Each structure stands twice: as C-alpha cells, then as structure tokens.
Amino acid sequence: MSSQYSDFGESEPRKTALLAPTPDSKPYPRPKLSPDQEAKYKTLLSEATSWPIITCDNDISKSGPITSRERAWLTRECLLRYLRATKWSIDEAVKRIQATLAWRREYGLDDLTPEFLSPEQETGKQIILGYDKLGRPCQYLSPGRQNTDPSPRQIQHLFYMLERMIDMMPPGVESLVLMINFRPSKERQDTTIPVSMAREILSLLQSHYPERLGMVLMINVHWIIRAFLKVISVFMDPTTRDKFKFDDDTAQHVPIEQLWSDDWPGQLNFEYEHKVYWPALNKECKQRREGSAARWLAAGGVVGESEEYLAGGANVSVTGYHFDNGNNNPSGTEKSAGLAMLGERGELVEAEAKTAETA
Template sequence: MAAATVAPGPALDSAAQEKAPGPLKTPLPSPTPDSRPKERAVLTEEQQHKYGLLLAQVKAWAEVPSTKGKAGPLTDSEKFWLTKECLLRYLRATKWHEKEAEKRLLETLTWRREYGVEELTADHISPENETGKQITLGYDKEGRVCHYLNPGRQNTDPSARQVQHLVYMVERVIDMMPAGQERLALLINFKSNKSRSNTAPGIGLAREVLHILQHHYPERLGRALIINMPWIVTGFFKLITPFIDPLTREKLKFNEDMSQYVPAEQMWSEFSSGKLAFEYDHGVYWPALHQLCGERRDARWQRWTAGGRQLGESEDYLAGATEVGVAGPPTIEAKAEEKADVAAPAAAPVVAPASAPAAEADAEEGTTAEVTAETAPAAQNGAPSN
C-alpha cells in the first residue's frame, strides 16, 4: 500500500488519553459494556435464495464498467468491500430484487473508482475539519458509532471538497463499527456561532450529498438526532424532504432527549444530557482517529487474507467476532501458503494536520449538506486504504 506524504506524529493511546486529566481529545475506541447491537434477523428461505443468486452473479463479473477510463476487473480491495452484509444491504435497499441490487452494486463500484473514494487522503481532507465540524465520538445504546455534525463550526465555503469530507468521514465511521453493527447514529447540533449564523448549504450541494448517501451507502443510517434547529434550517429541511427516502425520514428525531438513545457517559456534553467532557483539538484528534481506523482496517484485511480472500466474506468474522469465515477453517496447505506468500499490509500512517488548506480536488444527510460520512491511494491488489 502506497504511503501518504504526511508528517509523522507521536503514537497516541486512546485508552491512556481517556484517563488523562482534563477533557477527552481522542475518539472512544469501544461502546459501553451494556451497549450492544440487536441480533440480526435470520434470513428466510426466499431471502437466502436471492442472496445466493446475487452472490453468484457478483462472482461472475468480468469487470467494473466506467466511462472515465477506469474500467477493469475487480481489485482485491473491491472484493474485500463486497462482504456478505454489503450484498444484503443492497438487497434490502432494493426490496430483495436481486437484479436491481446487482445493478446498484455495480453503479456504486463504478462511482467509488471514478470519485476516488480510496484515494481521498487525510492531508487533503484535514483543512475541512480543523474546527471539528465533524467528529466521530462514542457509541449509542445499540453500539452504533456516534458521528457528530456541527454546522456552526463551518470554516470553508461550499466546494467539491466539502462533499469529499463527508464521504471520507463516513468511511472512517465504517472503520469504527463494532462486530454486529452496520449502521451509524448521526447527532446534529445546529447551534450557530458568531461568524456564521446561516449554515444551510445550497440545494444543489444538499441533493448531491443525499444522492451519494442514499445510493452508495444504503442501509447505513440507524438514527439521526437533531437539536437547535433554526427557522432557516427548518425551511431547508422542508425543501429537501421530497428527496429523502421515506424510510430515512422515519429515522430523523428532532429536539428529543438524546439520553434515550446514547449513554450519557459517551455523549458529548455539548448535547443537553451528555456527560462526556470532550474538547476538539485538531492536532490531537485527527492523527488519533486515523491511527485507530488504520489499525482496524489492517486487522480486518489480515483476517480476510487468512480466510482465503473470499468475496462475500462475513463482516463479523472480519471484525473478530467469529473464528471462522465463510470458507470454513483453513487447511494446513492454505496456512503454509499464507505464511509464505502473504505479507501484512503496511500500517496506516499517523497523520499530522495540514497547516494550510490542500489544493482543491476536481470535482441521509454536511455543513448542512454534511447532514446525514487517510488514506494513501490503494494499491490495485493490495490492502484497501479506507
């Protein structure tokens, strides 16, 4: 895996930082002991059949299409992305129409290549998050990663990089998800600041974000908790409501007591019932987030390799919740081959925040377009970078 051009930072121990005096400045690595995902629903015989049909079709793909010169066979990182749960998310999103799910999956793979999802780096995105307008911190009572959007901390003008920022952070949230949980909890605080009272984006930018989230991250939003809605944002939501899937609209909760959903000890004290003292320090938080996410990606990649690099692998196996993947226990020959031929991917670099904005790249819910999401460019057949 190619290395990002970044300044190295000190190794950061999230557990040690949690115990340090003063407010927390790094992500929380795990949910509370009582916060557990709900059991996954058992597939019906018909659903299992449709999953089998979709998996067979995906395994038969000759290439990922592209009109921008990026067509070609599936890379290892794309096979790694195509987990059993990924295929099931697209089946649920298309109401179990396997042909439509296959079409949507191919569209997403094409988009990921052409948008450059795996090539978005921490250095490029860093200027967007210098004020902490997006923060991944803690877990809700069902083990969902809590992702905070703080439009009042907006520090840049609308641009392609603002949308890239959201995509990039969604990918980091996915890195942080525990075994058994596929969805995130979005906590949005529209509290304004002195420099920006209007944080609503243009309709065009909002529609682009909603399209990306609904079409390329289906079944990822578990709940959105929204507070301090000013009248202008209320009007904005009314404008974009026709573009939001009805099932997504049901997950939006406005001005409710958030302690119903998030343990107080893991909820940021900026939210009414939160007891977690947290201070956003970009120089501490940004490298800590990427170190933690990189370690988890590497661990999953190594388990995927040990399991035989299966397309349709179990996300619970990749997360370490089960000992055996979909291919079953490895044979003695496979273990020997793994030791001889498979090198562990390079550790994700610790990233120091950029001191000046990087050059702009071409171009359920961000500034307010960030209302719902370091990587070095991924080697075509190496460990995924996000």
C-alpha cells in the same frame, strides 16, 4: 477513570475518539433469512463472484479488472443490504452494487487522504465520538464550525468521514448515527447548506450507502433550519425521512458517559484539538482496515465474507477457515499483505520488505 469506553470522572477533557461502545451497548440480533431470501442471496453471491471488471461509464479511463479491495468490500452483509434496499430484487441489487463500485472508483473515495482533507477538519466540524445504545458509531456535525466555502472537497470530507465511521463499527453493527447541532457561532450565523449540495449528498447516501444511516438526531433546530429541512425532505425516501428526530432526548439513545457534554445532555468531557484528534483517528482506522484486510486474505479472499469475521467478532470465516494468530492479532506478514491489498503500504511495511531483501 479514562478508558476506551469513556472518560467519565476525568477532569481533563478527552481529545481522541472512543474506541468501543459501553459493554451493555449491543446491536439487535440479525433476523434469520427465510429460505427464499437465502436462495436470492446465493444467486446474488454467485453473480458478484463472477464479475471480472468494473465498468465506469462516467470515466472510462477508470474501468478495469475488479481489485482485491473491491472484492473484500463485497461482503455477505453488503450484498444483503442491497437486497433489502431493492426489496429482494436480484436484478436491481446487481445494478445498484455495480453502480456503487463504479462511483467509488470515479469519485476516488479510497484515494482521499487525511492530508488533503485536513483543512476541512481543522475546526472539528465533523467529529466521530462515542457509540449509541445499539453500538452504532456517532458522528457530530456542527455547521456553526464551518470553516470553508461550499466545494467538492466539503462533500469529499463528509464521505471520507462516513467511511471512517464504518471502520469504527464494532462487530455486528452495520449502521451509524448522525448528531447535528445547528447552533450558530460568531463566525457562522447561517448553518444551512445550499439545497443543491444537500440534494447531492442525500442522493449519494441513498444510492451508495443503503441501510447505513441508522438515525439522525438534531438539536437547536430553529425555524429557518426546519424550513430548509422541509424543502430537502422531498428528496428523501420515506425510510430515510423517518430516521430524522428533532430536539429529541438524545440521552435516551446514547449512554450519557459517551454523549458529548457540549450542548448535548451528556457527561463526556471532550475538546477538539486537531493536531491530536485527526492523526489519532486516522491511525486507528488504518489499523482496523489492515486487520480486516489481513483476515480476509488469510481466509482465502472470497466475495461474501462475513463482516463479523472481518471485524474480529468471530474467528471462523464463511469458508470455514479458523483465524487464530496469537490473541487473534494479524502477524507482520499478514499486515503487510493487507496493506499491499489496500494500497496503503506505510514506512513500517517498506522497512520490513527491505529487511527481507537483505536477509
């Protein structure tokens, strides 16, 4: 029977992303902070709450007041990820968070559109599909499906998809899983990427996505790929390096009903069809961002909000606000406000605004 969890037993291949992990796939409980860690978090929270502007040293024209979208990004869990990544150094965490905020502006991360990146996605070389046994979203990378030459847009495509994986994270989940199949194709025998590009990607991941990478599972890793990975491993920190697993039993990590059957030992019958998958994924992710933004605004729009609350896993904000709106679905007004905050006002919202004007 087809569901949001799997398509086990279906003869027709699934063509859209799974929307949730299996019911028994859950993240480990978050460890409780020590008194010292809680004190450092509160100090960092106070610091981040006071930031009036974002300074972009590499593109001064993009410097300016901090936006609601950026304040919403500064969740409790976000601040804690940077604290852990800097071994609980408040000063280092401040520097890295501010550097990430500047990079996101300079890179135009929130301005990337599905239409602009669609040519990169046409062959399904990157697919967000299913969740592992800890509820972490899985992204399949298939270098053999590469359809474009190395370019800045290729890297933009990768980080756009990482952001969509974050959209797809269920409550309580903070990291993701990359599933890389190095099998060559008739169209693409060389499944490596330039070392310079790999180095840039690793640098950006380690600098601006601390503790987001949960695991990297790789199959069909022939000796050329192993040599390539050995070269780029010198650019990885030890923690990142330990997350790479070669030709491991992926079924130990991902429920077989959510594990793709294409080269992987799973039972999920999936077929990539760009005109179906791409709009459906972006629609789902946009709706999740709308809901998160609406919940953030409803609770007062504070820095340090809980990601559990924003994702709908809890109805009580860190401010004590109780979110309860008809099965916890944001109203049209709340969605409109959320879209406005995100800068993603669609036709529906514009129509609602026109209706309000003429009422």
